[in-house]
Amino acid sequence: MASGDPGERHGGNLTAAAQRLGRPAAELLDASASLVPFAPPLALRWALVQAVFTPALRAYPDRGWRELRRVLARQHGLEPEEVLPGNGAAELFTWAARDATDCGLSLLPAPGFADYRRALGCWGGRWVDLPLPLHWGAAFPQPFPSLQQAAVLWICNPHNPTGQLWSRASLEPLLQRHALVVCDEAFLPLVPGGESQSLIPLVRSHPNLVVVRSLTKLLSVPGLRLGYALGAAARLRRWAGWRDPWPVNGLALAAAERLLADQVGHQRWCRRVQNWVARERPWLERGLGAWPQLTPMPSSTNFLLVRGSHSLLDLRLALERRHGILLRDCRSFPGLGEDWLRIGLQDRRGHRRLLAALEQELPGRQGDAARR
Ligand SMILES: Cc1ncc(COP(=O)(O)O)c(C=O)c1O
Numbered sequence: 001m002a003s004g005d006p007g008e009r010h011g012g013n014l015t016a017a018a019q020r021l022g023r024p025a026a027e028l029l030d031a032s033a034s035l036v037p038f039a040p041p042l043a044l045r046w047a048l049v050q051a052v053f054t055p056a057l058r059a060y061p062d063r064g065w066r067e068l069r070r071v072l073a074r075q076h077g078l079e080p081e082e083v084l085p086g087n088g089a090a091e092l093f094t095w096a097a098r099d100a101t102d103c104g105l106s107l108l109p110a111p112g113f114a115d116y117r118r119a120l121g122c123w124g125g126r127w128v129d130l131p132l133p134l135h136w137g138a139a140f141p142q143p144f145p146s147l148q149q150a151a152v153l154w155i156c157n158p159h160n161p162t163g164q165l166w167s168r169a170s171l172e173p174l175l176q177r178h179a180l181v182v183c184d185e186a187f188l189p190l191v192p193g194g195e196s197q198s199l200i201p202l203v204r205s206h207p208n209l210v211v212v213r214s215l216t217k218l219l220s221v222p223g224l225r226l227g228y229a230l231g232a233a234a235r236l237r238r239w240a241g242w243r244d245p246w247p248v249n250g251l252a253l254a255a256a257e258r259l260l261a262d263q264v265g266h267q268r269w270c271r272r273v274q275n276w277v278a279r280e281r282p283w284l285e286r287g288l289g290a291w292p293q294l295t296p297m298p299s300s301t302n303f304l305l306v307r308g309s310h311s312l313l314d315l316r317l318a319l320e321r322r323h324g325i326l327l328r329d330c331r332s333f334p335g336l337g338e339d340w341l342r343i344g345l346q347d348r349r350g351h352r353r354l355l356a357a358l359e360q361e362l363p364g365r366q367g368d369a370a371r372r
Pocket of ligand 1: 087088089090091113156160184186187213214215216222225226227
């Protein structure tokens with residue numbers, strides 16, 4: 001793995017991987033980041049092209065993000081002041097972490113997404129890990145396993161990297177126990193039936209709750225940098241006062257406003273994505289399960305955590321070097337080691353390519369389940 005480059009600890013470093021492997025990025029199958037594998041919505045790409053010929057490029061972006069707030073508020077049944085667009089969810093974690101640091105100790109489920117630690121580190125915030133059991137059932141949603149006390153709780157629903165979907169019923173009582181709850185729902189719109197577990201309906205009644213969403217995964221637009229926070233208007237006003245003046249660029253604003261204004265079209269996109277997850281996850285899970293050395297863990301979403309009976313490091317490197325397939329090294333997740341890999345779902349062609357490469361690199365496949 002990894003150099004000191006922080007990018008190397010996150011999946012999706014396509015440019016760096018292409019350089020390292022001496023292959024064009026287009027030849028690589030990137031299952032290290034968990035993005036929708038089809039092209040972003042045509043309406044979004046078209047809106048971006050059009051935006052280049054409008055003031056979206058040649059004027060400073062609206063510092064009040066009025067139009068995007070309005071469409072997002074309508075989508076989620078909130079007021080525009082209860083929405084704050086961000087330069088990706090990652091930027092918003094920085095501000096959540098500033099509030100968290102003022103509140104006191106943060107509880108971070110481990111293994112978990114590293115960016116919460118990065119954000120807390122910006123402000124000298126303190127945290128303790130909440131170790132998650134590394135065995136779980138296949139029925140979702142599941143109860144969130146928190147019994148520990150701390151001022152702040154960071155939740156990721158569904159959880160990265162395990163793919164577990166937490167039930168709203170188990171999360172709601174935690175809002176009484178913690179001074180601040182930050183709930184990252186970056187992957188929730190990809191989960192079939194996932195929206196029914198969202199905490200967004202509780203935002204209005206719980207000023208100590210912030211829900212953070214990302215358009216990165218859902219629309220496959222990591223380059224656009226668009227996320228948003230939903231929370232109490234006073235909190236979001238405070239965050240807006242801390243950040244630099246134009247954190248969300250005009251092209252991203254224009255494109256997202258256009259796309260999300262069409263609620264029916266957006267719902268159609270979400271259904272397409274959820275149908276893909278519902279179809280491809282069990283197919284890949286069955287295929288991987290044909291190797292006794294690999295245990296794909298149950299997941300509700302578009303990535304699978306795989307446990308190896310021994311180190312999977314050499315296998316990952318062989319897939320990368322010989323087949324141009326990138327999987328997520330899990331050594332940077334606290335509690336996971338080199339016997340774990342995370343695989344972002346691909347389309348069926350990508351999955352066949354992965355299984356064919358595994359067949360060459362890993363002996364002992366049983367049955368022909370992988371071919372179906
Ligand atoms: C759980 C989770 N939340 C948020 C993000 C970041 O999203 P964004 O691209 O909107 O900053 C990621 C990126 O990998 C993630 O895994």
